[in-house]
Every structure is written in C-alpha cells, then in structure tokens.
Amino acid sequence: MSEVIDRPLRADARRNRERVLSAAREVFAEQGRDAQMDDVARRADVGVGTVYRHFPTKDALLTALSDEMFAVVAAHVRTLLAREDAWEAFVQAMWFSGEKTAGDRAFSEIMAASSDLPPRTCPGQEDLIVTVGDLMARAKAEGRMRPDVTIDDIPLLMCGVGSASGMVHPSRQAWRRHLAIILDGLRAEAACAPLPD
Amino acid sequence: MSEVIDRPLRADARRNRERVLSAAREVFAEQGRDAQMDDVARRADVGVGTVYRHFPTKDALLTALSDEMFAVVAAHVRTLLAREDAWEAFVQAMWFSGEKTAGDRAFSEIMAASSDLPPRTCPGQEDLIVTVGDLMARAKAEGRMRPDVTIDDIPLLMCGVGSASGMVHPSRQAWRRHLAIILDGLRAEAACAPLPD
DNA sequence: TACGATACGGAACACAGATTCCGCTTGCCT
DNA sequence: AGGCAAGCGGAATCTGTGTTCCGTATCGTA
Numbered sequence: 001m002s003e004v005i006d007r008p009l010r011a012d013a014r015r016n017r018e019r020v021l022s023a024a025r026e027v028f029a030e031q032g033r034d035a036q037m038d039d040v041a042r043r044a045d046v047g048v049g050t051v052y053r054h055f056p057t058k059d060a061l062l063t064a065l066s067d068e069m070f071a072v073v074a075a076h077v078r079t080l081l082a083r084e085d086a087w088e089a090f091v092q093a094m095w096f097s098g099e100k101t102a103g104d105r106a107f108s109e110i111m112a113a114s115s116d117l118p119p120r121t122c123p124g125q126e127d128l129i130v131t132v133g134d135l136m137a138r139a140k141a142e143g144r145m146r147p148d149v150t151i152d153d154i155p156l157l158m159c160g161v162g163s164a165s166g167m168v169h170p171s172r173q174a175w176r177r178h179l180a181i182i183l184d185g186l187r188a189e190a191a192c193a194p195l196p197d
Numbered sequence: 198m199s200e201v202i203d204r205p206l207r208a209d210a211r212r213n214r215e216r217v218l219s220a221a222r223e224v225f226a227e228q229g230r231d232a233q234m235d236d237v238a239r240r241a242d243v244g245v246g247t248v249y250r251h252f253p254t255k256d257a258l259l260t261a262l263s264d265e266m267f268a269v270v271a272a273h274v275r276t277l278l279a280r281e282d283a284w285e286a287f288v289q290a291m292w293f294s295g296e297k298t299a300g301d302r303a304f305s306e307i308m309a310a311s312s313d314l315p316p317r318t319c320p321g322q323e324d325l326i327v328t329v330g331d332l333m334a335r336a337k338a339e340g341r342m343r344p345d346v347t348i349d350d351i352p353l354l355m356c357g358v359g360s361a362s363g364m365v366h367p368s369r370q371a372w373r374r375h376l377a378i379i380l381d382g383l384r385a386e387a388a389c390a391p392l393p394d
Numbered sequence: 395t396a397c398g399a400t401a402c403g404g405a406a407c408a409c410a411g412a413t414t415c416c417g418c419t420t421g422c423c424t
Numbered sequence: 425a426g427g428c429a430a431g432c433g434g435a436a437t438c439t440g441t442g443t444t445c446c447g448t449a450t451c452g453t454a
Contacts (some may be wrong), residue, residue, distance in 0.1 A: 163361070196370070235441080
C-alpha cells in the first residue's frame with residue numbers, strides 16, 4: 001500500500017493545474033485527440049514538464065477532460081428530469097449533448113474510439129445512462145417515442161452526430177440538421193417497421 | 198513534360214500490386230487508417246519496399262483504396278436508377294453504402310476526416326452525388342421523402358453511421374438500427390418541422 | 395542460355411511527438 | 425529572514441512509424 005495522502009497543492013501548482021486543464025480543453029476541442037502536448041503547454045503558458053506533473057500521461061489528460069465532459073452533460077440532463085413532458089425533455093437532452101459533442105473534436109473522437117482498450121466508464125457516463133434511460137421510458141409511456149429504441153442506441157446516434165459534425169458542409173452547424181433527422185426518426189409515428197435485431 | 202509512357206508491368210510486379218492492394222484492403226478495413234505499412238507488407242507477404250514501389254506513400258495507398266470504394270458504391274447505386282420506385286431505390290442505396298462503410302474502418306475514418314487537406318473528390322464520389330441526387334429528387338416528387346433534405350446531408354448521415362459502427366453495442370451490426378432510424382427520419386411523414394438552416 | 399532492365403526485400407534512416415530528468419525557482423512554515 | 429520541500433521549464437531522450445536505399449533476385453528478350 002503506497003501512502004496516497006494527497007497533501008493540498010501549493011498555490012501556484014493549483015493555479016497551473018487549472019491553466020493546463022483549460023488550455024487542454026481548448027486545444028483538444030479544436031484539434032482533436034491528436035493535438036500535441038507541447039501545444040497544450042504552450043497555450044497554458046507553462047512548460048511541458050508541468051503538464052506532465054499534473055497528468056502523468058497524455059491519455060490521463062484526455063481521460064480527465066472526457067470525464068469532465070460527461071459530468072457536465074449528465075448534470076444538465078439531470079435538471080431536465082423534472083419536466084412534465086418526457087419526450088420534450090429527451091429532445092432537449094439530445095440537443096444539449098449535440099452541442100457539447102459537436103463542439104469538441106477530441107470528445108467525439110473518444111466516443112467513436114472502437115479499437116481502444118476495454119471501454120472505460122466514468123460516473124458521469126453512468127449517470128447519463130440512468131437519467132436518459134428514465135426519460136426514454138417515460139417518453140415511450142407517453143406514446144411519443146418509438147418503443148423499439150434502446151438506451152444503447154443513443155450513444156451510437158450521438159457519436160454519429162459528433163463525428164460527422166466536422167465534415168465540410170455548406171451550412172456550418174450541419175450537425176443540427178443531422179440530429180433533427182434522427183429525432184424525427186425516433187418519434188413513435190416514425191416507426192414504420194421495427195428496428196433490426 | 199515527363200514521359201508518362203507506362204510500359205506494361207512485369208508479370209510478377211502486376212501480381213504483387215494486386216497482393217498489396219488486397220492486403221491493404223483487409224488491413225485498413227480492420228484497423229483503420231492508423232494501420233501500419235509494415236502490416237500491409239507482411240499480410241501481402243511482400244517487403245515494405247515493394248509496397249512503396251507501387252504506392253509512393255501511405256496516403257496514396259489509402260487514397261487508392263478510398264477511390265476504389267467510392268467507385269464500387271457508385272456503380273451499384275447506378276444500377277438502382279432503373280427502379281420504378283425512387284424512394285425504395287434510395288433506401289437500397291443507403292443500405293448498400295452502410296454495408297460498405299460500416300465494414301471498413303479506414304473508409305469511415307477518411308470520410309469523417311475534417312482536418313485533412315482540401316476535401317479531394319474522385320470520379321466515384323462525384324458519380325455517387327449525381328446518382329443519389331437524382332434518386333432523391335424523384336423520391337421527393339413521389340412525396341415519399343421529406344423535401345428539406347439535401348444531397349449534402351447524405352454524406353454526413355452516412356459518415357455518422359460509419360463512425361458509430363465501431364462502438365461497443367450489445368448487438369453486433371448496431372449500425373443497422375442506426376440507419377433504420379435515420380431512414381425513418383427521412384420519410385416525408387416524419388418531417389414535423391423543417392430542418393434547421 | 396545470356397544479358398539488361400525491372401522489381402524485390404528489408405535493414406537503415408529520418409522525423410515527429412510523447413515522456414523523462416535535473417538544475418533552478420518559488421511558496422510555505424517557523 | 426532562512427531553510428527546504430514542492431514545483432517548474434525545457435532540453436534531451438526514447439519510441440514508433442513512414443520512407444529511402446542498395447545489393448540481390450527475377451523476368452523478358454535475343
């Protein structure tokens with residue numbers, strides 16, 4: 001057992017940690033997961049060494065950012081649970097996720113990552129699954145959502161919206177059209193045949 | 198002007214070129230565009246040098262494969278033009294593209310590539326655009342397809358299906374559910390509000 | 395069969411980008 | 425103010441891959 005007593009960070013260290021995180025958010029959102037650690041350091045106005053002091057590896061940094069993203073989305077969606085109209089709440093949840101996903105290249109890439117290691121789950125992600133699952137159950141009960149969709153289909157759909165969002169397209173924000181089509185396809189009336197499988 | 202008289206390849210060279218192409222098809226389809234040239238060479242049972250003799254660069258190889266893919270899809274879709282029912286033909290075209298895209302990781306990655314260079318176009322791709330565009334126009338005229346979709350939306354949607362197809366999902370071939378939802382969302386009756394933009 | 399041109403294999407090289415290392419600086423505590 | 429552990433910067437290192445090079449093998453022709 002190594003002693004994991006995390007003594008409070010020194011003031012400058014705490015500050016730098018924040019700088020690194022926020023620089024990383026920007027850099028990875030813009031350039032995707034292939035952005036370089038040096039860029040992050042430069043944007044944070046800090047040496048690479050400092051980045052590595054706070055995040056032992058590039059992957060750790062990306063993981064931190066991704067977990068954070070999930071947490072943000074999960075928190076927002078949780079506030080939608082109170083809505084009377086579950087279908088409407090679900091739709092809002094999707095738009096919010098889309099907004100976040102389409103605006104963050106690294107995040108969509110990470111979601112799409114198929115090859116990578118056993119798919120790790122973070123609290124935010126689990127929370128999201130539960131919350132959205134709840135909305136879906138209610139929306140189906142309302143008769144507004146097609147009954148054959150599953151919570152498992154949602155990450156897939158959002159991942160699609162995210163990865164496509166970087167493509168060239170006459171209209172910026174083409175992802176909105178993409179998501180609108182999907183949402184229309186999820187309505188109860190849209191189901192003209194049961195989903196395969 | 199350099200003399201581009203391409204004398205016929207020597208017999209063994211022609212054979213090797215095929216081997217390389219077919220190995221590359223497999224390797225890149227399985228592992229995505231990050232697969233290594235060495236792997237391609239090994240699978241083709243050939244030295245790396247040989248791979249490079251036929252394709253001056255990894256990118257050239259990927260481009261060749263991608264062009265080929267577009268050509269295959271375009272050719273198939275072209276045969277659908279004869280169908281009476283344009284909406285049905287369009288649906289078939291989408292399923293065929295999905296089949297091809299979902300089965301080829303590198304291809305979906307290339308389609309999703311946003312950062313990469315000015316988006317190059319190959320004959321197959323242009324043909325595809327024309328052909329699918331025609332089907333769409335007719336399907337709209339039939340009153341079966343929502344009028345606010347554009348040909349420009351299609352690559353986006355397919356790209357989404359492709360990138361999501363690698364995700365973990367209880368059902369293999371989850372991409373079929375994904376595409377089914379999108380197709381339902383493209384029907385004329387599904388449009389409950391015009392697409393954004 | 396012999397010869398020259400083509401093609402081949404794969405070790406060696408080059409480069410990019412992640413990660414480490416260590417002498418120097420700075421915050422915190424007495 | 426002084427001491428020192430915690431942090432910092434960024435040059436140097438290490439590693440994984442694309443690409444080149446050249447001696448050798450093979451093909452096609454006379």
